[in-house]
Amino acid sequence: MGAASNEPGSDGVSAAAIRAALERFQPRTEALAGRRAAAVAIVVADGNGTRGVWLTRRSAGLRAHAGQIALPGGRIDDGEDAVGGALRELDEELGVALSQDAVLGRLDDYPTRSGYVITPVVLWAGAGWQPRPNPAEVARVALVPLPELDVPPRFLRIAESDRPVIQLPLLDTLVHAPTAAVLYQFREVALRGRHTRVAELEQPVFAWR
Structure with a gap:
């Protein structure tokens, strides 16, 4: 499980194609x-x-951004890099323990109004992976088909x-930035x-806190 495949799916997308696209991109x-x-x-x-x-819906009991649609993730711990933090948060939130071999690349850093x-x-x-959401952090998880990301943004x-x-x-529903900005750049790049750059895309005021 988790091994990158060169075989495209019915949508024509493969790990190799995504990795190649990200290697051509210079993330900021x-x-x-x-x-x-x-x-x-x-x-x-x-x-x-x-x-x-x-995509996840954050648990209602969380202190920040409760109930919002989000990607698995969170604060990077001391001594971690972004890859380590993303892999750890994915495991903690969804019970999916991928290795470094699963990394295809990264996108632009996105500064948030809430200080991240x-x-x-x-x-x-x-x-082969079946997410097991941690109820303390995740109310539910959904697999959004790649073609559905092709929706026109508002x-x-x-x-x-x-x-x-x-x-x-x-x-x-409507997904807002930062998640919407990140997904939009993922689709485009x-x-x-x-x-495509997304630093100029704003968050709604309710996400500024």
């Missing part, structure tokens, strides 16, 4: 400047004949910022081969 890093380092895992997995990425710099790490799980203007707020209609 952001200085912490007093913020805390975090990492999220964009995990490409196969389930019931569908290839997609796992998030590094997105793209991982390949392939087939861009809104708010009085509090001159940057556009991004929304992605997924899972019968890893799946479409388009060098």
Whole structure:
């Protein structure tokens, strides 16, 4: 389980193709400047004949961003790098213990209004994994098929910022930044081969805290 495959799925996507697209991309890093380092895992997995990425709904009892749609991830511990943090958080939240061999690449750091710099790490799980959500952190997990990421994003203007707020209609709701920004860049860079930046995309005001 977790071995990268060169075989494309029915959607034409393979680990080799994603890795090649990410190797052509030069991800931007952001200085912490007093913020805390975090990492999220964009995990490409196969389930019931569908290839997609796992999204979670955060548990209602969490102190921050409870109930929001998110990628597995969290704060990077002392002595960890972004890859180590993403792999650990994936295991803690979903019970999926991937190795370093599962890493396909990374995307741009995304600074958040709540004081973090998030590094997105793209991982390949392939087939054979059944997530076991940790109820203390995850209310539910869903595999979003890769073709569903091809939804047109919505861009809104708010009085509090001159940057556009991004929304992605997924899972019968609206997914907001930072998750929406990260998923949009993953789609554009890893799946479409388009060098797209997302630092200018804003979060909704409720996510600023």
